[in-house]
Amino acid sequence: MKLHKEGKGTLISVIIAIIVISAVSYYFLQNWALLIIVPLLVLYGFILWFFRNPERDIKDQVENVIAPVDGKVVMIKEVEDHEFIKGKCLQISIFMSPLNVHVCRYPVTGEVIYKKYHPGKFLVAWHEKSSELNERTSVAVKTKTNHQVLFRQIAGYVARRIVFYPEIGDAAKAGHEFGFIKFGSRMDVFLPLDIEVKCKIGDITTGGIDVIAKLPQA
Incomplete structure (x- = not known):
């Protein structure tokens, strides 16, 4: 199983803590220490599994908007973006539970033209206002079809660390x-209003694979 590089520090810290706690528990409790050690190993197994980074057969895309994450479509709604688009657009939101793969992927092909980190609150990620109030990142790409697509990583009640790598000018x-x-x-994608939506609320998405919308031709 391939692991994501962002899990390295967490996994090392957790295994060190488990070794220390296990040693202390065995010293004082002998065989009864298994009641502590076994749940800790199960927890470590979950964390190990959380940071999995499965290989995906990624196809070249021009007009298609691809699901940026694994999760569940929880919102398809016309909204007004005041940060970058400065007008009305269509928002598609995908919620990730702790059980989903948490790799974030570009939804469209083009050039990165905007990026910004926003400190904020930690409302539950499915809360509608989390897109505006929570800690988040914003990235915009000018597509090969000459459209501007904005997307956001949004921290939730449990998620407390967002990592994003793009630099302006990146492909x-x-x-x-x-x-x-x-x-x-959660991840939000903000698209032109004349987009052709290819998903519906409740759909389960596979990041990098499933098509959630199609951009109008330039």
Whole structure:
């Protein structure tokens, strides 16, 4: 199983803590220490599994908007973005539970033209206002179809660390990794109103694979 690089520090810290706690527990409790050690090993197994980074067969995309993460579509709604688009657009939101793969991928192909980190609150990620109030990152790409697409990583109640790698001027390739969110969160994608939506609320998405919308031709 391939692990994501963002898990290295967490996994090392956790295994050291487990070794110390296990040693102390065995010293004082002998065989009864298994009641502590076994749950700790199960927890470590979950953390190890959380940081999995499965190989995906990523296709070249031009007009298609690809699901940026594994999760569940929880919102498809016309909204007004005041940060970058400065007008009305269509928001598609995908919620990630702690059980999902948390690799974040570009939804479209083009060039990175905007990036910003926003400190904020830690409302539950499915809360509608989390897109505006929570800690988040914003990235915009000018697509090869000459559209501007904005997308956000949003921290949730459990997720407390967002990592994103893009720099302005970078080439963005739909389905390819641009960041990671630790332990449950949400991603929002903001698209032109005349987009052709290819998903519905409740759909389960596979990041980098599933098509959630199609951009109008330039």
